[in-house]
Amino acid sequence: MTTVLITGANRGIGLVFARQYAADGATVIATCREPEKADKLTALGVRVEQLDVTDPASATALAVTLKAVPIDILIANAGYYGPELQDADDADWAGFLQTYRVNSLGPLLVAQALKLNLLSGQDKKLVVLTSKMGSIADSTGGHLAYRASKAALNMIAHNLALEWKKHGIKVAILHPGWVKTDMGGSSAPLSAAESVAEMMNRIAELWPGNSGQFLDYQGKEIRW
Ligand SMILES: NC(=O)c1ccc[n+]([C@@H]2O[C@H](COP(=O)([O-])OP(=O)(O)OC[C@H]3O[C@@H](n4cnc5c(N)ncnc54)[C@H](OP(=O)(O)O)[C@@H]3O)[C@@H](O)[C@H]2O)c1
Incomplete structure (x- = not known):
């Protein structure tokens, strides 16, 4: 059975x-x-564990709790849209740093802490939820902390795909689309269910040949 x-x-x-x-x-x-x-999560009846992705002690505690449980698919989904002030002329530095901690370093911290679990899984798939807003080629400016943090995440995830290829770990770098959530807001065209259904197909299709690519939820490649 697959463990996610x-x-x-x-x-x-x-x-x-x-x-x-x-x-x-x-x-x-x-x-x-x-x-x-x-x-809402508890109501699903799944196993729930504590993890703050910015806190190394929390990640270590999770690894200890999980012991040697094999993980097939590790989805680094947690994200933060950043502080109110995050433009070129005016930035809330504490908020800017928190955006990096959650979006860029968080997935790396979790991937490192649970690497042994991933290695003992069958699938060995690491998935990071990035954003098209992290594409330098696509950027229209604004939302500097969020964009920069996702661009940094893209590099981190791409490096993991290269460096952990020798272990058989594949990395999906996925943009979920513009999705109706607290972050995406009510004007977003996609429901979370539509986006997730597509991303689950992308995760199923992940193999060494497309590991490390920057893809949207429909599998379309996005320019870095
Ligand atoms: N929605 C979109 O249109 C969209 C577009 C592109 C990319 N994305 C990306 O997709 C992912 C999910 O987004 P979403 O729309 O579901 O966002 P969301 O509704 O704002 O939910 C964000 C989730 O991240 C968690 N989180 C924040 N900081 C955390 C931390 N330090 N440790 C652990 N969890 C933390 C939040 O937990 P709390 O409840 O504790 O705050 C919440 O569960 C994010 O990476 C986001 O950047 C979303």
Whole structure:
């Protein structure tokens, strides 16, 4: 049976990943910052564990709790849109740094902490939720902290694809589309269920030949 671990699974896209993989019969380990407040997640009946992706002690504690549990698919989904002030002339530096901690370093921290679990899984798939807003080629400016943090994530994930290829680990760098969540807002054209259904197909298709590519939820390549 496939085991899937998801970060930031208490709401938004992460919650729908947990719901859909559980419905497909996978064993789901859903992580979030405050499990005691994660009512929607708890209602799914999946295993829930605490994880703040900015906190190395939290990541280490999770690895200890999981012991040698094999993980087939590790989905680094947790994300932060950044502070109010994040433009070229005016930036909230603490908020800017937090954006990097969550979006860029968070997936790396979790991937490193759970690497042994991933290595003992069958599939060995690491998935990072990035954004088209991290594409330098596509940028129209604005939202500097978020864009920069996702561009940095793209480089980190691409490097992991290159460096962990020798271990058989494949890396998907996925843009979910513009999705109706707290982050995406109510004007977004896609529901989280539509986006997740497509991304699950992309994850199923992940193999060494497309590892490390920057793809949207429909499998279309995005320029870096
Ligand atoms: N929605 C879109 O249109 C869109 C577009 C492109 C990319 N994305 C990316 O897709 C991913 C999911 O986005 P979403 O729309 O579902 O966002 P969301 O509704 O804002 O949910 C964000 C999730 O990340 C969690 N999180 C934030 N900081 C965390 C931390 N330090 N440790 C652990 N979890 C943390 C949140 O937990 P709390 O409840 O504890 O805050 C929440 O579960 C993100 O990486 C986002 O950048 C989304």
